[in-house]
Amino acid sequence: MTGPHTVAETERAVESRLGALKIDFESMQAVSNIFRAANAVRNHFERTALAPQNLTWTAFVVLWVAWIWEPLETRELALEAGISKATLTGVLNTLEGRGWVQRERADQDRRLMNVTMTTSGRRLMRQLFPALNKQERVVASKLTTAEKKNLAAMLKTVMASIP
């Protein structure tokens, strides 16, 4: 995941292309490492805990949100999972096709769609979530408890800075 070039090499290369233009390298490094870490961790999860069920990270997140908060409406599920409604439609097709969730049109408001887990889906998550948490422990194993909390807090600060 990490490229072969060092930070210093990159800064020199940027300066040679922009001259005197001021670039905030601390912000750049902080942000780019968020993306690198997210990709690396995501790939690790898909290769380990999620591989036996051939699940993508997104599909797992949707399944997890549905497991925790069911029954819930599609728009809530998309918001909580952090994906668009359009994406959720496709993911739900996948998950429903494998028999892990169910869609039902709401009685009161016929526009809404209620999502619930199936028995098979609940059984899967009871086994899968601890397995995934074990991998979360692995990727965070070199951080102290205080550092994990600090990391989460700083990332929340970043999100709170987005207009």
Next chain:
Amino acid sequence: MTGPHTVAETERAVESRLGALKIDFESMQAVSNIFRAANAVRNHFERTALAPQNLTWTAFVVLWVAWIWEPLETRELALEAGISKATLTGVLNTLEGRGWVQRERADQDRRLMNVTMTTSGRRLMRQLFPALNKQERVVASKLTTAEKKNLAAMLKTVMASIP
């Protein structure tokens, strides 16, 4: 991006489904906030600095790596950008179609493909990179310089923990 439920509510809901099973919530929060932050920042960039050119974050990263290190081979570009060779082929088709990069088969080794920027691509990046760095500054604006470095370091620690 952030869901409507609090951390405490989530932990209660997990415990009600797993009973006595031990879950490492600190690791879980640290990891899940990496994903949330990455998605939020990515969406912000695509809505602001990248919107005028209708560029995705991935396409920008590929363009950036090519700009800094050109000429370079496809496999190096994929490694440095953090995507697979298969994905890169599609992204390069997009970027080459818009006239920002060029592909040329290497003379010595006919298997290799060298990627270079076009004049139009270099002009774009000279304008686009400072605009993006401005947005990086925005999302990191509530962190001190020391915190930015600390954040980057902890994320590198996470990546180094992946087997």
Next chain:
DNA sequence: AAATGGTCATTCGTATCCGAACGATTGAAC
């Protein structure tokens, strides 16, 4: 020089991913 094992970018198949447009439905105004 023919065979072989390795490496390269691409193609294929499948699954996300999103914005915009769409049809169905709702609730309120008149």
Next chain:
DNA sequence: GTTCAATCGTTCGGATACGAATGACCATTT
């Protein structure tokens, strides 16, 4: 009771995203 703006999930179009298979090419061995 009928317009009408708002909201729901889905569809559509285009762009990622990856593993596996593929065809081209290279270097080494026979």
